[in-house]
Amino acid sequence: MGARGIIQLKGIAKSYGAVTALRDASLTLEGGEFHALLGMNGSGKSTVIKVLSGVIRPDAGEIRCDGQAVAFASPADARRRGIVVAYQDLSLIPTLSVLENVVLAIQGSRPGSRLDLARERTLALCRELGLTLDLEASVGALPTPARYQLEIVKALAQEPDLLVLDESTAALDRNQVEAVFALLRRLNAGGLGVLFVSHRMDEVMRLATRVTVIRDGTTVASVALAETTRERLVATLVGEDAQPRPASPVTASGPGPTDADLAVEVRELSRPPRLAPATVRVRQGEIVGLGGLQGQGQREFLRAVAWLDPPATGQVRVGPRGIPIAGERRARAHVWYVSGDRGREGVFPGRAVWENVYAQEIGIGGPTRRIAERDLRRRVIELLRRVRVVAQPTQPIETLSGGTQQKALLGRLLTRTPELVLLDDPTLGVDVHSRREIHDILRELASAGSGVLLFSTDDDELLSLCHRILVFFEGSIIHELQGEQLTREHLVRATLSPQEAS
Numbered sequence: 040m041g042a043r044g045i046i047q048l049k050g051i052a053k054s055y056g057a058v059t060a061l062r063d064a065s066l067t068l069e070g071g072e073f074h075a076l077l078g079m080n081g082s083g084k085s086t087v088i089k090v091l092s093g094v095i096r097p098d099a100g101e102i103r104c105d106g107q108a109v110a111f112a113s114p115a116d117a118r119r120r121g122i123v124v125a126y127q128d129l130s131l132i133p134t135l136s137v138l139e140n141v142v143l144a145i146q147g148s149r150p151g152s153r154l155d156l157a158r159e160r161t162l163a164l165c166r167e168l169g170l171t172l173d174l175e176a177s178v179g180a181l182p183t184p185a186r187y188q189l190e191i192v193k194a195l196a197q198e199p200d201l202l203v204l205d206e207s208t209a210a211l212d213r214n215q216v217e218a219v220f221a222l223l224r225r226l227n228a229g230g231l232g233v234l235f236v237s238h239r240m241d242e243v244m245r246l247a248t249r250v251t252v253i254r255d256g257t258t259v260a261s262v263a264l265a266e267t268t269r270e271r272l273v274a275t276l277v278g279e280d281a282q283p284r285p286a287s288p289v290t291a292s293g294p295g296p297t298d299a300d301l302a303v304e305v306r307e308l309s310r311p312p313r314l315a316p317a318t319v320r321v322r323q324g325e326i327v328g329l330g331g332l333q334g335q336g337q338r339e340f341l342r343a344v345a346w347l348d349p350p351a352t353g354q355v356r357v358g359p360r361g362i363p364i365a366g367e368r369r370a371r372a373h374v375w376y377v378s379g380d381r382g383r384e385g386v387f388p389g390r391a392v393w394e395n396v397y398a399q400e401i402g403i404g405g406p407t408r409r410i411a412e413r414d415l416r417r418r419v420i421e422l423l424r425r426v427r428v429v430a431q432p433t434q435p436i437e438t439l440s441g442g443t444q445q446k447a448l449l450g451r452l453l454t455r456t457p458e459l460v461l462l463d464d465p466t467l468g469v470d471v472h473s474r475r476e477i478h479d480i481l482r483e484l485a486s487a488g489s490g491v492l493l494f495s496t497d498d499d500e501l502l503s504l505c506h507r508i509l510v511f512f513e514g515s516i517i518h519e520l521q522g523e524q525l526t527r528e529h530l531v532r533a534t535l536s537p538q539e540a541s
């Protein structure tokens with residue numbers, strides 16, 4: 040009997056040394072459901088999925104398929120039952136081509152399957168996701184969103200009965216997410232069961248028919264979506280003791296910048312072919328969003344401002360005195376750049392949490408400096424408490440869950456008040472509660488005088504935080520939204536209608 044029947048996890052426990060990842064987790068999946076698994080960062084979602092897919096064996100508890108106890112000794116065992124996972128950390132082999140990755144997966148589940156069939160299936164799935172890929176290209180060269188899309192293609196190419204998506208949509212923008220959902224809905228109508236993890240509550244509310252909430256390794260609720268509300272779900276996943284609180288309102292933006300309160304002036308900054316000359320002024324205390332679909336030049340813009348990828352033309356001046364930034368070293372002194380793409384930039388694996396937080400201070404990935412190590416470690420503990428990371432400062436960063444790593448990196452924002460903060464999708468994979476905490480930190484930074492430039496694939500994040508939103512399209516800023524235009528409707532329209540650009 041495959042995954043079209045009922046799969047149950049009951050009383051699952053799993054520890055890693057002193058860390059208890061799962062205490063008492065349970066999950067019941069009916070065939071053909073659209074089931075969301077919710078929980079804060081580090082609550083145990085990925086661990087549950089790894090148990091379900093045979094990647095790890097639980098210390099206690101049982102797995103049942105249609106009432107019958109089963110043991111998954113390996114992912115192959117789970118796959119035989121029709122369970123396939125698109126992993127949060129991706130399971131692609133970067134040195135192989137797109138097609139080779141898919142073929143390997145298909146042959147793993149159906150030995151002897153034909154290459155032309157694999158190619159056909161890959162092309163068809165990519166087409167449905169709106170993904171144009173050279174099948175011979177090596178996966179290592181793909182941008183992050185394409186890798187997540189390919190991870191989904193690879194999973195679906197194995198024709199599962201139950202598809203598990205562990206934050207597969209986190210790195211995708213609105214259009215890419217829509218394409219994934221359209222495909223899943225179609226397959227779900229044909230009987231495919233889906234279990235998915237997402238920290239974006241609007242995705243959960245739109246798609247799921249059933250929701251299971253896990254907190255501190257224990258399943259605390261499993262309800263039909265129709266029987267609950269968004270607020271109740273958030274309260275459940277956070278826990279009774281922590282009061283859900285409304286997001287602080289954005290303070291109104293005053294008159295245009297004068298030099299006296301200038302945080303940054305960017306003039307005619309370009310980096311062809313991805314970034315056309317862009318001119319932007321941000322005041323101290325102002326949070327300016329960069330909107331538009333993913334890959335329209337927002338990242339290039341931020342990286343050029345930070346001089347991580349030096350611009351071809353243009354100038355950047357920071358602070359009221361208009362200090363010119365030219366060169367990465369000068370930029371580092373005035374500008375903070377934090378990326379949510381921690382796989383590619385940001386995290387230094389093998390290094391402790393505290394070393395990662397203070398990477399810039401202690402000179403990892405840059406010029407070495409001498410600092411009082413013990414002092415930094417002490418400060419890091421305070422920092423972690425603030426962003427609610429339960430970890431030892433000396434723990435290697437890769438032992439934290441994905442979102443927890445990201446929170447620790449964002450703790451860097453508490454270390455000082457730079458003139459300018461540049462954020463590249465900073466809360467990617469961060470849970471809904473911590474996200475609010477981080478938004479508060481950003482507002483505090485702004486009140487303390489920093490200017491903030493924020494790119495986010497999450498519309499809610501842009502709309503709740505920003506005083507203004509600059510919409511990018513094909514490397515140019517084509518719209519500026521402010522005041523009453525800061526609504527989802529305006530943002531979507533501005534993104535989708537470049538031809539109406541003023």
Ligand SMILES: Nc1ncnc2c1ncn2[C@@H]1O[C@H](COP(=O)(O)OP(=O)(O)OP(=O)(O)O)[C@@H](O)[C@H]1O
Nearest residue numbers: 055060080081082083084085086439440441442443
């Ligand atoms: N290989 C490991 N070694 C040590 N600890 C681990 C390991 N894998 C997970 N953990 C710990 O187990 C707990 C649960 O982690 P898990 O990855 O399941 O969380 P999650 O709910 O998926 O979080 P996120 O939303 O951040 O992805 C965390 O405290 C994490 O640090």
Ligand SMILES: [Mg+2]
Nearest residue numbers: 084085127441
């Ligand atoms: Mg996870």
